[in-house]
Amino acid sequence: MRILVxxxxxxxxxxxxxxxxxxxxxxxxxxxxxxxxxxLLWAAIREQVRDKGPSNLGVxxxxxxxxxxxxxxxxxxxxxxxxxxxxxxxxxxxxxxLFFSAGNSGALMAGGLFILxxxxxxxxxAIAAAVPALNAPGSFTxxxxxxxxxxxxxxxxxxxxxxxxxxxxxxxxxxxxxVGLLNMGVEAGKGPLSIKAAYDMLGKAKSIRFIGNVExxxxxxxxxxxxxxxxxxxxxxxxxxxxxxxxxxxxxxxKILGGGLLAKLGAAMLSAQLKDLRxxxxxxxxxxxxxxxxxxxxxxxxxxxxAKAVCNxxxxxxxxxxxxxxxxxxxxxxxxxxxxxxEQPE
Amino acid sequence: MRILVxxxxxxxxxxxxxxxxxxxxxxxxxxxxxxxxxxLLWAAIREQVRDKGPSNLGVxxxxxxxxxxxxxxxxxxxxxxxxxxxxxxxxxxxxxxLFFSAGNSGALMAGGLFILxxxxxxxxxAIAAAVPALNAPGSFTxxxxxxxxxxxxxxxxxxxxxxxxxxxxxxxxxxxxxVGLLNMGVEAGKGPLSIKAAYDMLGKAKSIRFIGNVExxxxxxxxxxxxxxxxxxxxxxxxxxxxxxxxxxxxxxxKILGGGLLAKLGAAMLSAQLKDLRxxxxxxxxxxxxxxxxxxxxxxxxxxxxAKAVCNxxxxxxxxxxxxxxxxxxxxxxxxxxxxxxEQPE
Numbered sequence: 001m002r003i004l005v006x007x008x009x010x011x012x013x014x015x016x017x018x019x020x021x022x023x024x025x026x027x028x029x030x031x032x033x034x035x036x037x038x039x040l041l042w043a044a045i046r047e048q049v050r051d052k053g054p055s056n057l058g059v060x061x062x063x064x065x066x067x068x069x070x071x072x073x074x075x076x077x078x079x080x081x082x083x084x085x086x087x088x089x090x091x092x093x094x095x096x097x098l099f100f101s102a103g104n105s106g107a108l109m110a111g112g113l114f115i116l117x118x119x120x121x122x123x124x125x126a127i128a129a130a131v132p133a134l135n136a137p138g139s140f141t142x143x144x145x146x147x148x149x150x151x152x153x154x155x156x157x158x159x160x161x162x163x164x165x166x167x168x169x170x171x172x173x174x175x176x177x178x179v180g181l182l183n184m185g186v187e188a189g190k191g192p193l194s195i196k197a198a199y200d201m202l203g204k205a206k207s208i209r210f211i212g213n214v215e216x217x218x219x220x221x222x223x224x225x226x227x228x229x230x231x232x233x234x235x236x237x238x239x240x241x242x243x244x245x246x247x248x249x250x251x252x253x254x255k256i257l258g259g260g261l262l263a264k265l266g267a268a269m270l271s272a273q274l275k276d277l278r279x280x281x282x283x284x285x286x287x288x289x290x291x292x293x294x295x296x297x298x299x300x301x302x303x304x305x306x307a308k309a310v311c312n313x314x315x316x317x318x319x320x321x322x323x324x325x326x327x328x329x330x331x332x333x334x335x336x337x338x339x340x341x342x343e344q345p346e
Numbered sequence: 347m348r349i350l351v352x353x354x355x356x357x358x359x360x361x362x363x364x365x366x367x368x369x370x371x372x373x374x375x376x377x378x379x380x381x382x383x384x385x386l387l388w389a390a391i392r393e394q395v396r397d398k399g400p401s402n403l404g405v406x407x408x409x410x411x412x413x414x415x416x417x418x419x420x421x422x423x424x425x426x427x428x429x430x431x432x433x434x435x436x437x438x439x440x441x442x443x444l445f446f447s448a449g450n451s452g453a454l455m456a457g458g459l460f461i462l463x464x465x466x467x468x469x470x471x472a473i474a475a476a477v478p479a480l481n482a483p484g485s486f487t488x489x490x491x492x493x494x495x496x497x498x499x500x501x502x503x504x505x506x507x508x509x510x511x512x513x514x515x516x517x518x519x520x521x522x523x524x525v526g527l528l529n530m531g532v533e534a535g536k537g538p539l540s541i542k543a544a545y546d547m548l549g550k551a552k553s554i555r556f557i558g559n560v561e562x563x564x565x566x567x568x569x570x571x572x573x574x575x576x577x578x579x580x581x582x583x584x585x586x587x588x589x590x591x592x593x594x595x596x597x598x599x600x601k602i603l604g605g606g607l608l609a610k611l612g613a614a615m616l617s618a619q620l621k622d623l624r625x626x627x628x629x630x631x632x633x634x635x636x637x638x639x640x641x642x643x644x645x646x647x648x649x650x651x652x653a654k655a656v657c658n659x660x661x662x663x664x665x666x667x668x669x670x671x672x673x674x675x676x677x678x679x680x681x682x683x684x685x686x687x688x689e690q691p692e
Contacts, residue, residue, distance in 0.1 A: 134593025147530060150538040184493060184581040192496040192578050216585035220593040232538050235530040236579050239562035240586040247480025247566040248594050256616070266615025269608045270601075 001321060002096045003314065007036030007044075008065040008083040009103020011304045017102065018044040020310020025054040027315060033096070035060045036083040062086040068303065072106030076114055084108060088115040091296040097321040100288065100314060102301040109148050112294040119326065121333030124149050124156045125293030126231070127300060128164055129238060133222030141224055142168050142177075145231040146238060146289060152230035154197035155340045157181065158205070161198075162336055163292040163329055164226035165208040170323040171290075171316075172225075180214030180224035182233055187213070198228070204339050207332065287316030293329065297321040347667060348442045349374075349660065353382030353390075354411040354429040355449020357650045363448065364390040366656020371400040373661055379404045379442070382411070382429040408432040414649065418452030422460055430454060434461040437642040443667040446634065446660060448647035455494050458640040465672065467679030470495050470502045471639030472577070473646060474510055475584060479568030487570055488514050488523075491577040492584060492635060498576035500543035501686045503527065504551070507544075508682055509638040509675055510572035511554040516669040517636075517662075518571075526560030526570035528579055533559070544574070550685050553678065633662030639675065643667040 005021050007014045018034065018041065025032045034041045038061040045053045064082040066075040079085060084103055088111045090096040101108050109127065118125060129146035133139045144164040149156060161179050168177040181199055183191040188199055190213060202210040214223045216237055229237070256267040288299040297320040301313045319325075351367050353360045360382065368391065371378045380387045384407040391399045410428040412421040425431060430449055434457045436442040447454050455473065464471060475492035479485045490510040495502060507525050514523040527545055529537040534545055536559060548556040560569045562583055575583070602613040634645040643666040647659045665671075 134590065135596045137597070150530060150541075182582065184496060184578055184585075195496075195578075216582040217589040217592075220586065220589040221596075232530055232541075233579060233582050236528065236562040236582050237586050239530075240566065240583050241590045243563035243566040244480065244587045244590040245594065246563075248591065250481045250567075251483070259616070262615045266612040269612025270605070270616065 001030040001098070001318070003030050003032045003318070003321075004035050004060065004087045004090060004096045004099045005032060005310070005314065006083045006087055006099070006101035006103055007034035007041045007059070008062075009101045010301065011102075012306055013102065014041055014044045016305065016307045017310055019048055019307035020305070020314065021057060022048055022053055023307060023311040024314040025057040027311075028318065029056065030318065031056050031058065032314070033058045033060045035062050035087045036065070037061070037063065060086065060090070066104050066107050068104050070104060070107065072104060072110040073114075075104065075107045076111045084111055085115065088112065088296070088298070091298070092116050098297040098299070098317065100299050100301055100310075100317065102303055102305045102310070105147075105300055105303075108298065108300055109291060112291050112296070112298050116294040116296040116298070119293055119295055119329050119333070121337055122159055122163070122293040122329065124152070124159070125291055126160050126163065127289050127291055128167060129234070129289045130287065131219055131227070131238065131241065134220050136222050139222055141219055141222065141227050142172075143219075143227045143229065143234050143237065144292060145229065145234050147231045147235040148291075149231040151232075152194060154194050154201055157195065157198035157228045157230065158201045158339065159293065159336060161202055161210070161226065161228035162205070162208055162332055164228065166328040166332060167290060167292060167320070167325055168226050170325050170328055171319040174225050176209045177225035178211045179208050179226045179228065180211050182216065182219070182227055182229035182237070183213035184215065185213065186215060194230075201339050202228075204342065205335070207335060288313035290317065290320055290325075292325075295326060297326060347376040347444070347664070349376050349378045349664070349667075350381050350406065350433045350436060350442045350445045351378060351656070351660065352429045352433055352445070352447035352449055353380035353387045353405070354408075355447045356647065357448075358652055359448065360387055360390045361393075362651065362653045363656055365394055365653035366651070366660065367403060368394055368399055369653060369657040370660040371403040373657075374664065375402065376664065377402050377404065378660070379406045381406045381408050381433045383407070383409065406432065406436070412450050412453050414450050416450060416453065418450060418456040421450065421453045422457045430457055431461065434458065434642070434644070437644070438462050444643040444645070444663065446645045446647055446656075446663065448649055448651045448656070451493075451646055451649075454644065454646055455637060458637050458642070458644050462640040462642040462644070465639055465641055465675050465679070467683055468505055468509070468639040468675065470498070470505070471637055472506050472509065473635050473637055474513060475580070475635045476633065477565055477573070477584065477587065480566050482568050485568055487565055487568065487573050488518075489565075489573045489575065489580050489583070490638060491575065491580050493577040493581040494637075495577040497578075498540060500540050500547055503541065503544035503574050503576065504547045504685065505639065505682060507548055507556070507572065507574035508551070508554055508678055510574065512674040512678060513636060513638060513666070513671055514571050516671050516674055517665040520571050522555045523571035524557045525554050525572045525574065526557050528562065528565070528573055528575035528583070529559035530561065531559065532561060540576075547685050548574075550688065551681070553681060634659035636663065636666055636671075638671075641672060643672060
């Protein structure tokens with residue numbers, strides 16, 4: 001397999017991206033190609049390894065860069081020789097199997113849509129994200145959508161659930177993943193109209209394991225393997241977790257600093273445990289965020305990903321291409337369409 | 347002023363409700379009347395104080411009880427002599443100034459709508475909730491709506507923002523409260539269509555201080571005094587905070603238990619500080635959840651409120667009636683309507 005990594009996207013490009021690729025190349029036999037400005041990328045590689053680096057590591061030249069603040073659609077249309085467009089085009093042309101980027105999320109999504117195209121029968125592709133289960137370190141919920149689609153119809157939620165289930169099974173190896181629908185109560189008949197309609201559709205799904213509504217409170221506690229929600233709610237959930245974690249850590253620190261000698265001593269004795277905590281909540285540990293529903297394997301890495309997160313994302317993302325997630329979704333579309341035609345969308 | 351408290355609603359009724367009312371009666375000169383089954387409530391009072399209790403504490407008889415799991419509209423319509431209906435009717439008739447209940451939220455909201463009625467010009471009443479600012483113990487954001495309205499139009503969000511601002515000013519004494527709109531990015535033009543339209547409307551508001559979009563990550567860190575959002579997003583935010591807090595506490599405990607003698611000793615030395623943490627995140631500390639937009643002052647107390655939370659809610663909620671929040675909203679409606687007529691709702 002040939003894996004492409006955008007060498008120019010993200011806050012820490014190219015150095016951390018290059019370091020992450022070198023580390024990943026040492027742990028896989030697949031070919032890893034950095035896409036971007038050739039001279040710059042080779043210089044960064046040489047700075048790390050003082051020669052050509054691992055034999056399965058290479059560079060594909062692309063002269064332009066899409067910046068974080070650029071308008072997505074325009075950037076994709078105008079910068080034909082950007083690392084992002086070149087990478088996606090190679091996947092489209094069958095010259096590569098998988099593309100990773102820590103760059104502009106909107107542009108990556110737009111590029112996925114325009115260059116690779118939607119899988120037939122999937123109305124809206126989505127970006128999935130791993131939400132850590134705080135009570136069971138190492139496990140997590142795959143949340144689809146995490147922010148790409150802010151206004152969703154019931155069939156979008158049905159498709160998100162389905163794609164998430166297939167990804168969870170094929171990439172994480174979870175057998176019959178538990179699929180939940182984010183809602184404000186567990187009972188059927190709760191919540192916004194679009195979610196009620198999605199609930200009814202999911203109830204007819206035979207080849208995924210729908211466990212019903214899941215409340216936001218249960219998500220950080222690992223209530224399901226896959227969570228379907230619109231991108232707005234997904235964004236609220238993910239960012240609330242982040243802000244709450246940050247707030248609690250701040251409080252702990254303040255309490256310790258204001259707590260006298262005994263508290264400070266206690267904290268020092270606990271410090272190894274507190275450090276461990278941070279890595280549990282750090283979702284870069286769980287790999288990148290796959291774009292689902294496009295005709296090719298694309299994974300968004302965190303904008304501030306460091307070498308470790310880049311390496312992790314690459315190694316954990318390989319099964320997206322290796323185990324045929326795109327084909328899996330294509331094969332599921334018949335059943336999806338049967339359910340959708342059965343319903344009268346609102 | 348005469349304050350009514352539903353003696354029959356909530357998980358801990360009547361004992362904790364009665365205890366909370368006795369405590370509150372000792373700290374205010376207003377009359378506090380428990381509403382519910384007379385014999386039962388007097389017995390509970392006598393059990394606490396062994397006589398008639400504080401002179402400003404009394405009981406109003408109501409023979410029926412609306413249970414937590416009852417269908418709200420039906421319960422309000424059929425149980426005319428329930429503590430909830432009797433309490434709301436007394437507010438409507440001018441026989442009382444303020445009604446508190448820890449009972450069925452949906453029924454309280456439905457009762458507010460049917461018995462008190464909407465304030466003219468307010469399309470949808472809402473339930474506000476205090477979200478603690480974890481980085482500044484004691485301060486919080488008033489989130490409107492917290493779950494009553496799952497599908498919202500732009501004008502609903504405008505009205506929520508407005509009502510929250512008035513409440514925050516009159517009840518918490520915050521001058522020109524910072525009003526934010528929950529969204530998935532801070533820039534204008536982000537997010538779902540309904541939120542974009544609400545953003546435009548709020549931009550025209552002169553008598554409230556609109557600070558723009560606020561991301562969910564910043565809410566637990568006190569980014570604004572009032573947050574406008576639909577009830578679905580509000581529910582997701584509040585419950586994600588709850589679940590994340592629970593998850594982190596679980597992790598800390600596990601780390602300590604698995605951390606050997608040193609870590610356990612450290613935790614023991616920190617225990618006073620860790621206990622303090624819990625009260626910061628405990629939103630019962632910040633009083634109850636006011637229902638805004640109905641023609642009368644009604645406050646929902648947490649279903650599992652104990653005596654302390656009941657007492658807190660009562661004392662902190664008194665300014666809802668005392669400082670004329672309902673009149674304040676009535677007076678704001680002219681400006682609200684001018685903005686709404688100016689816009690073409692989606």
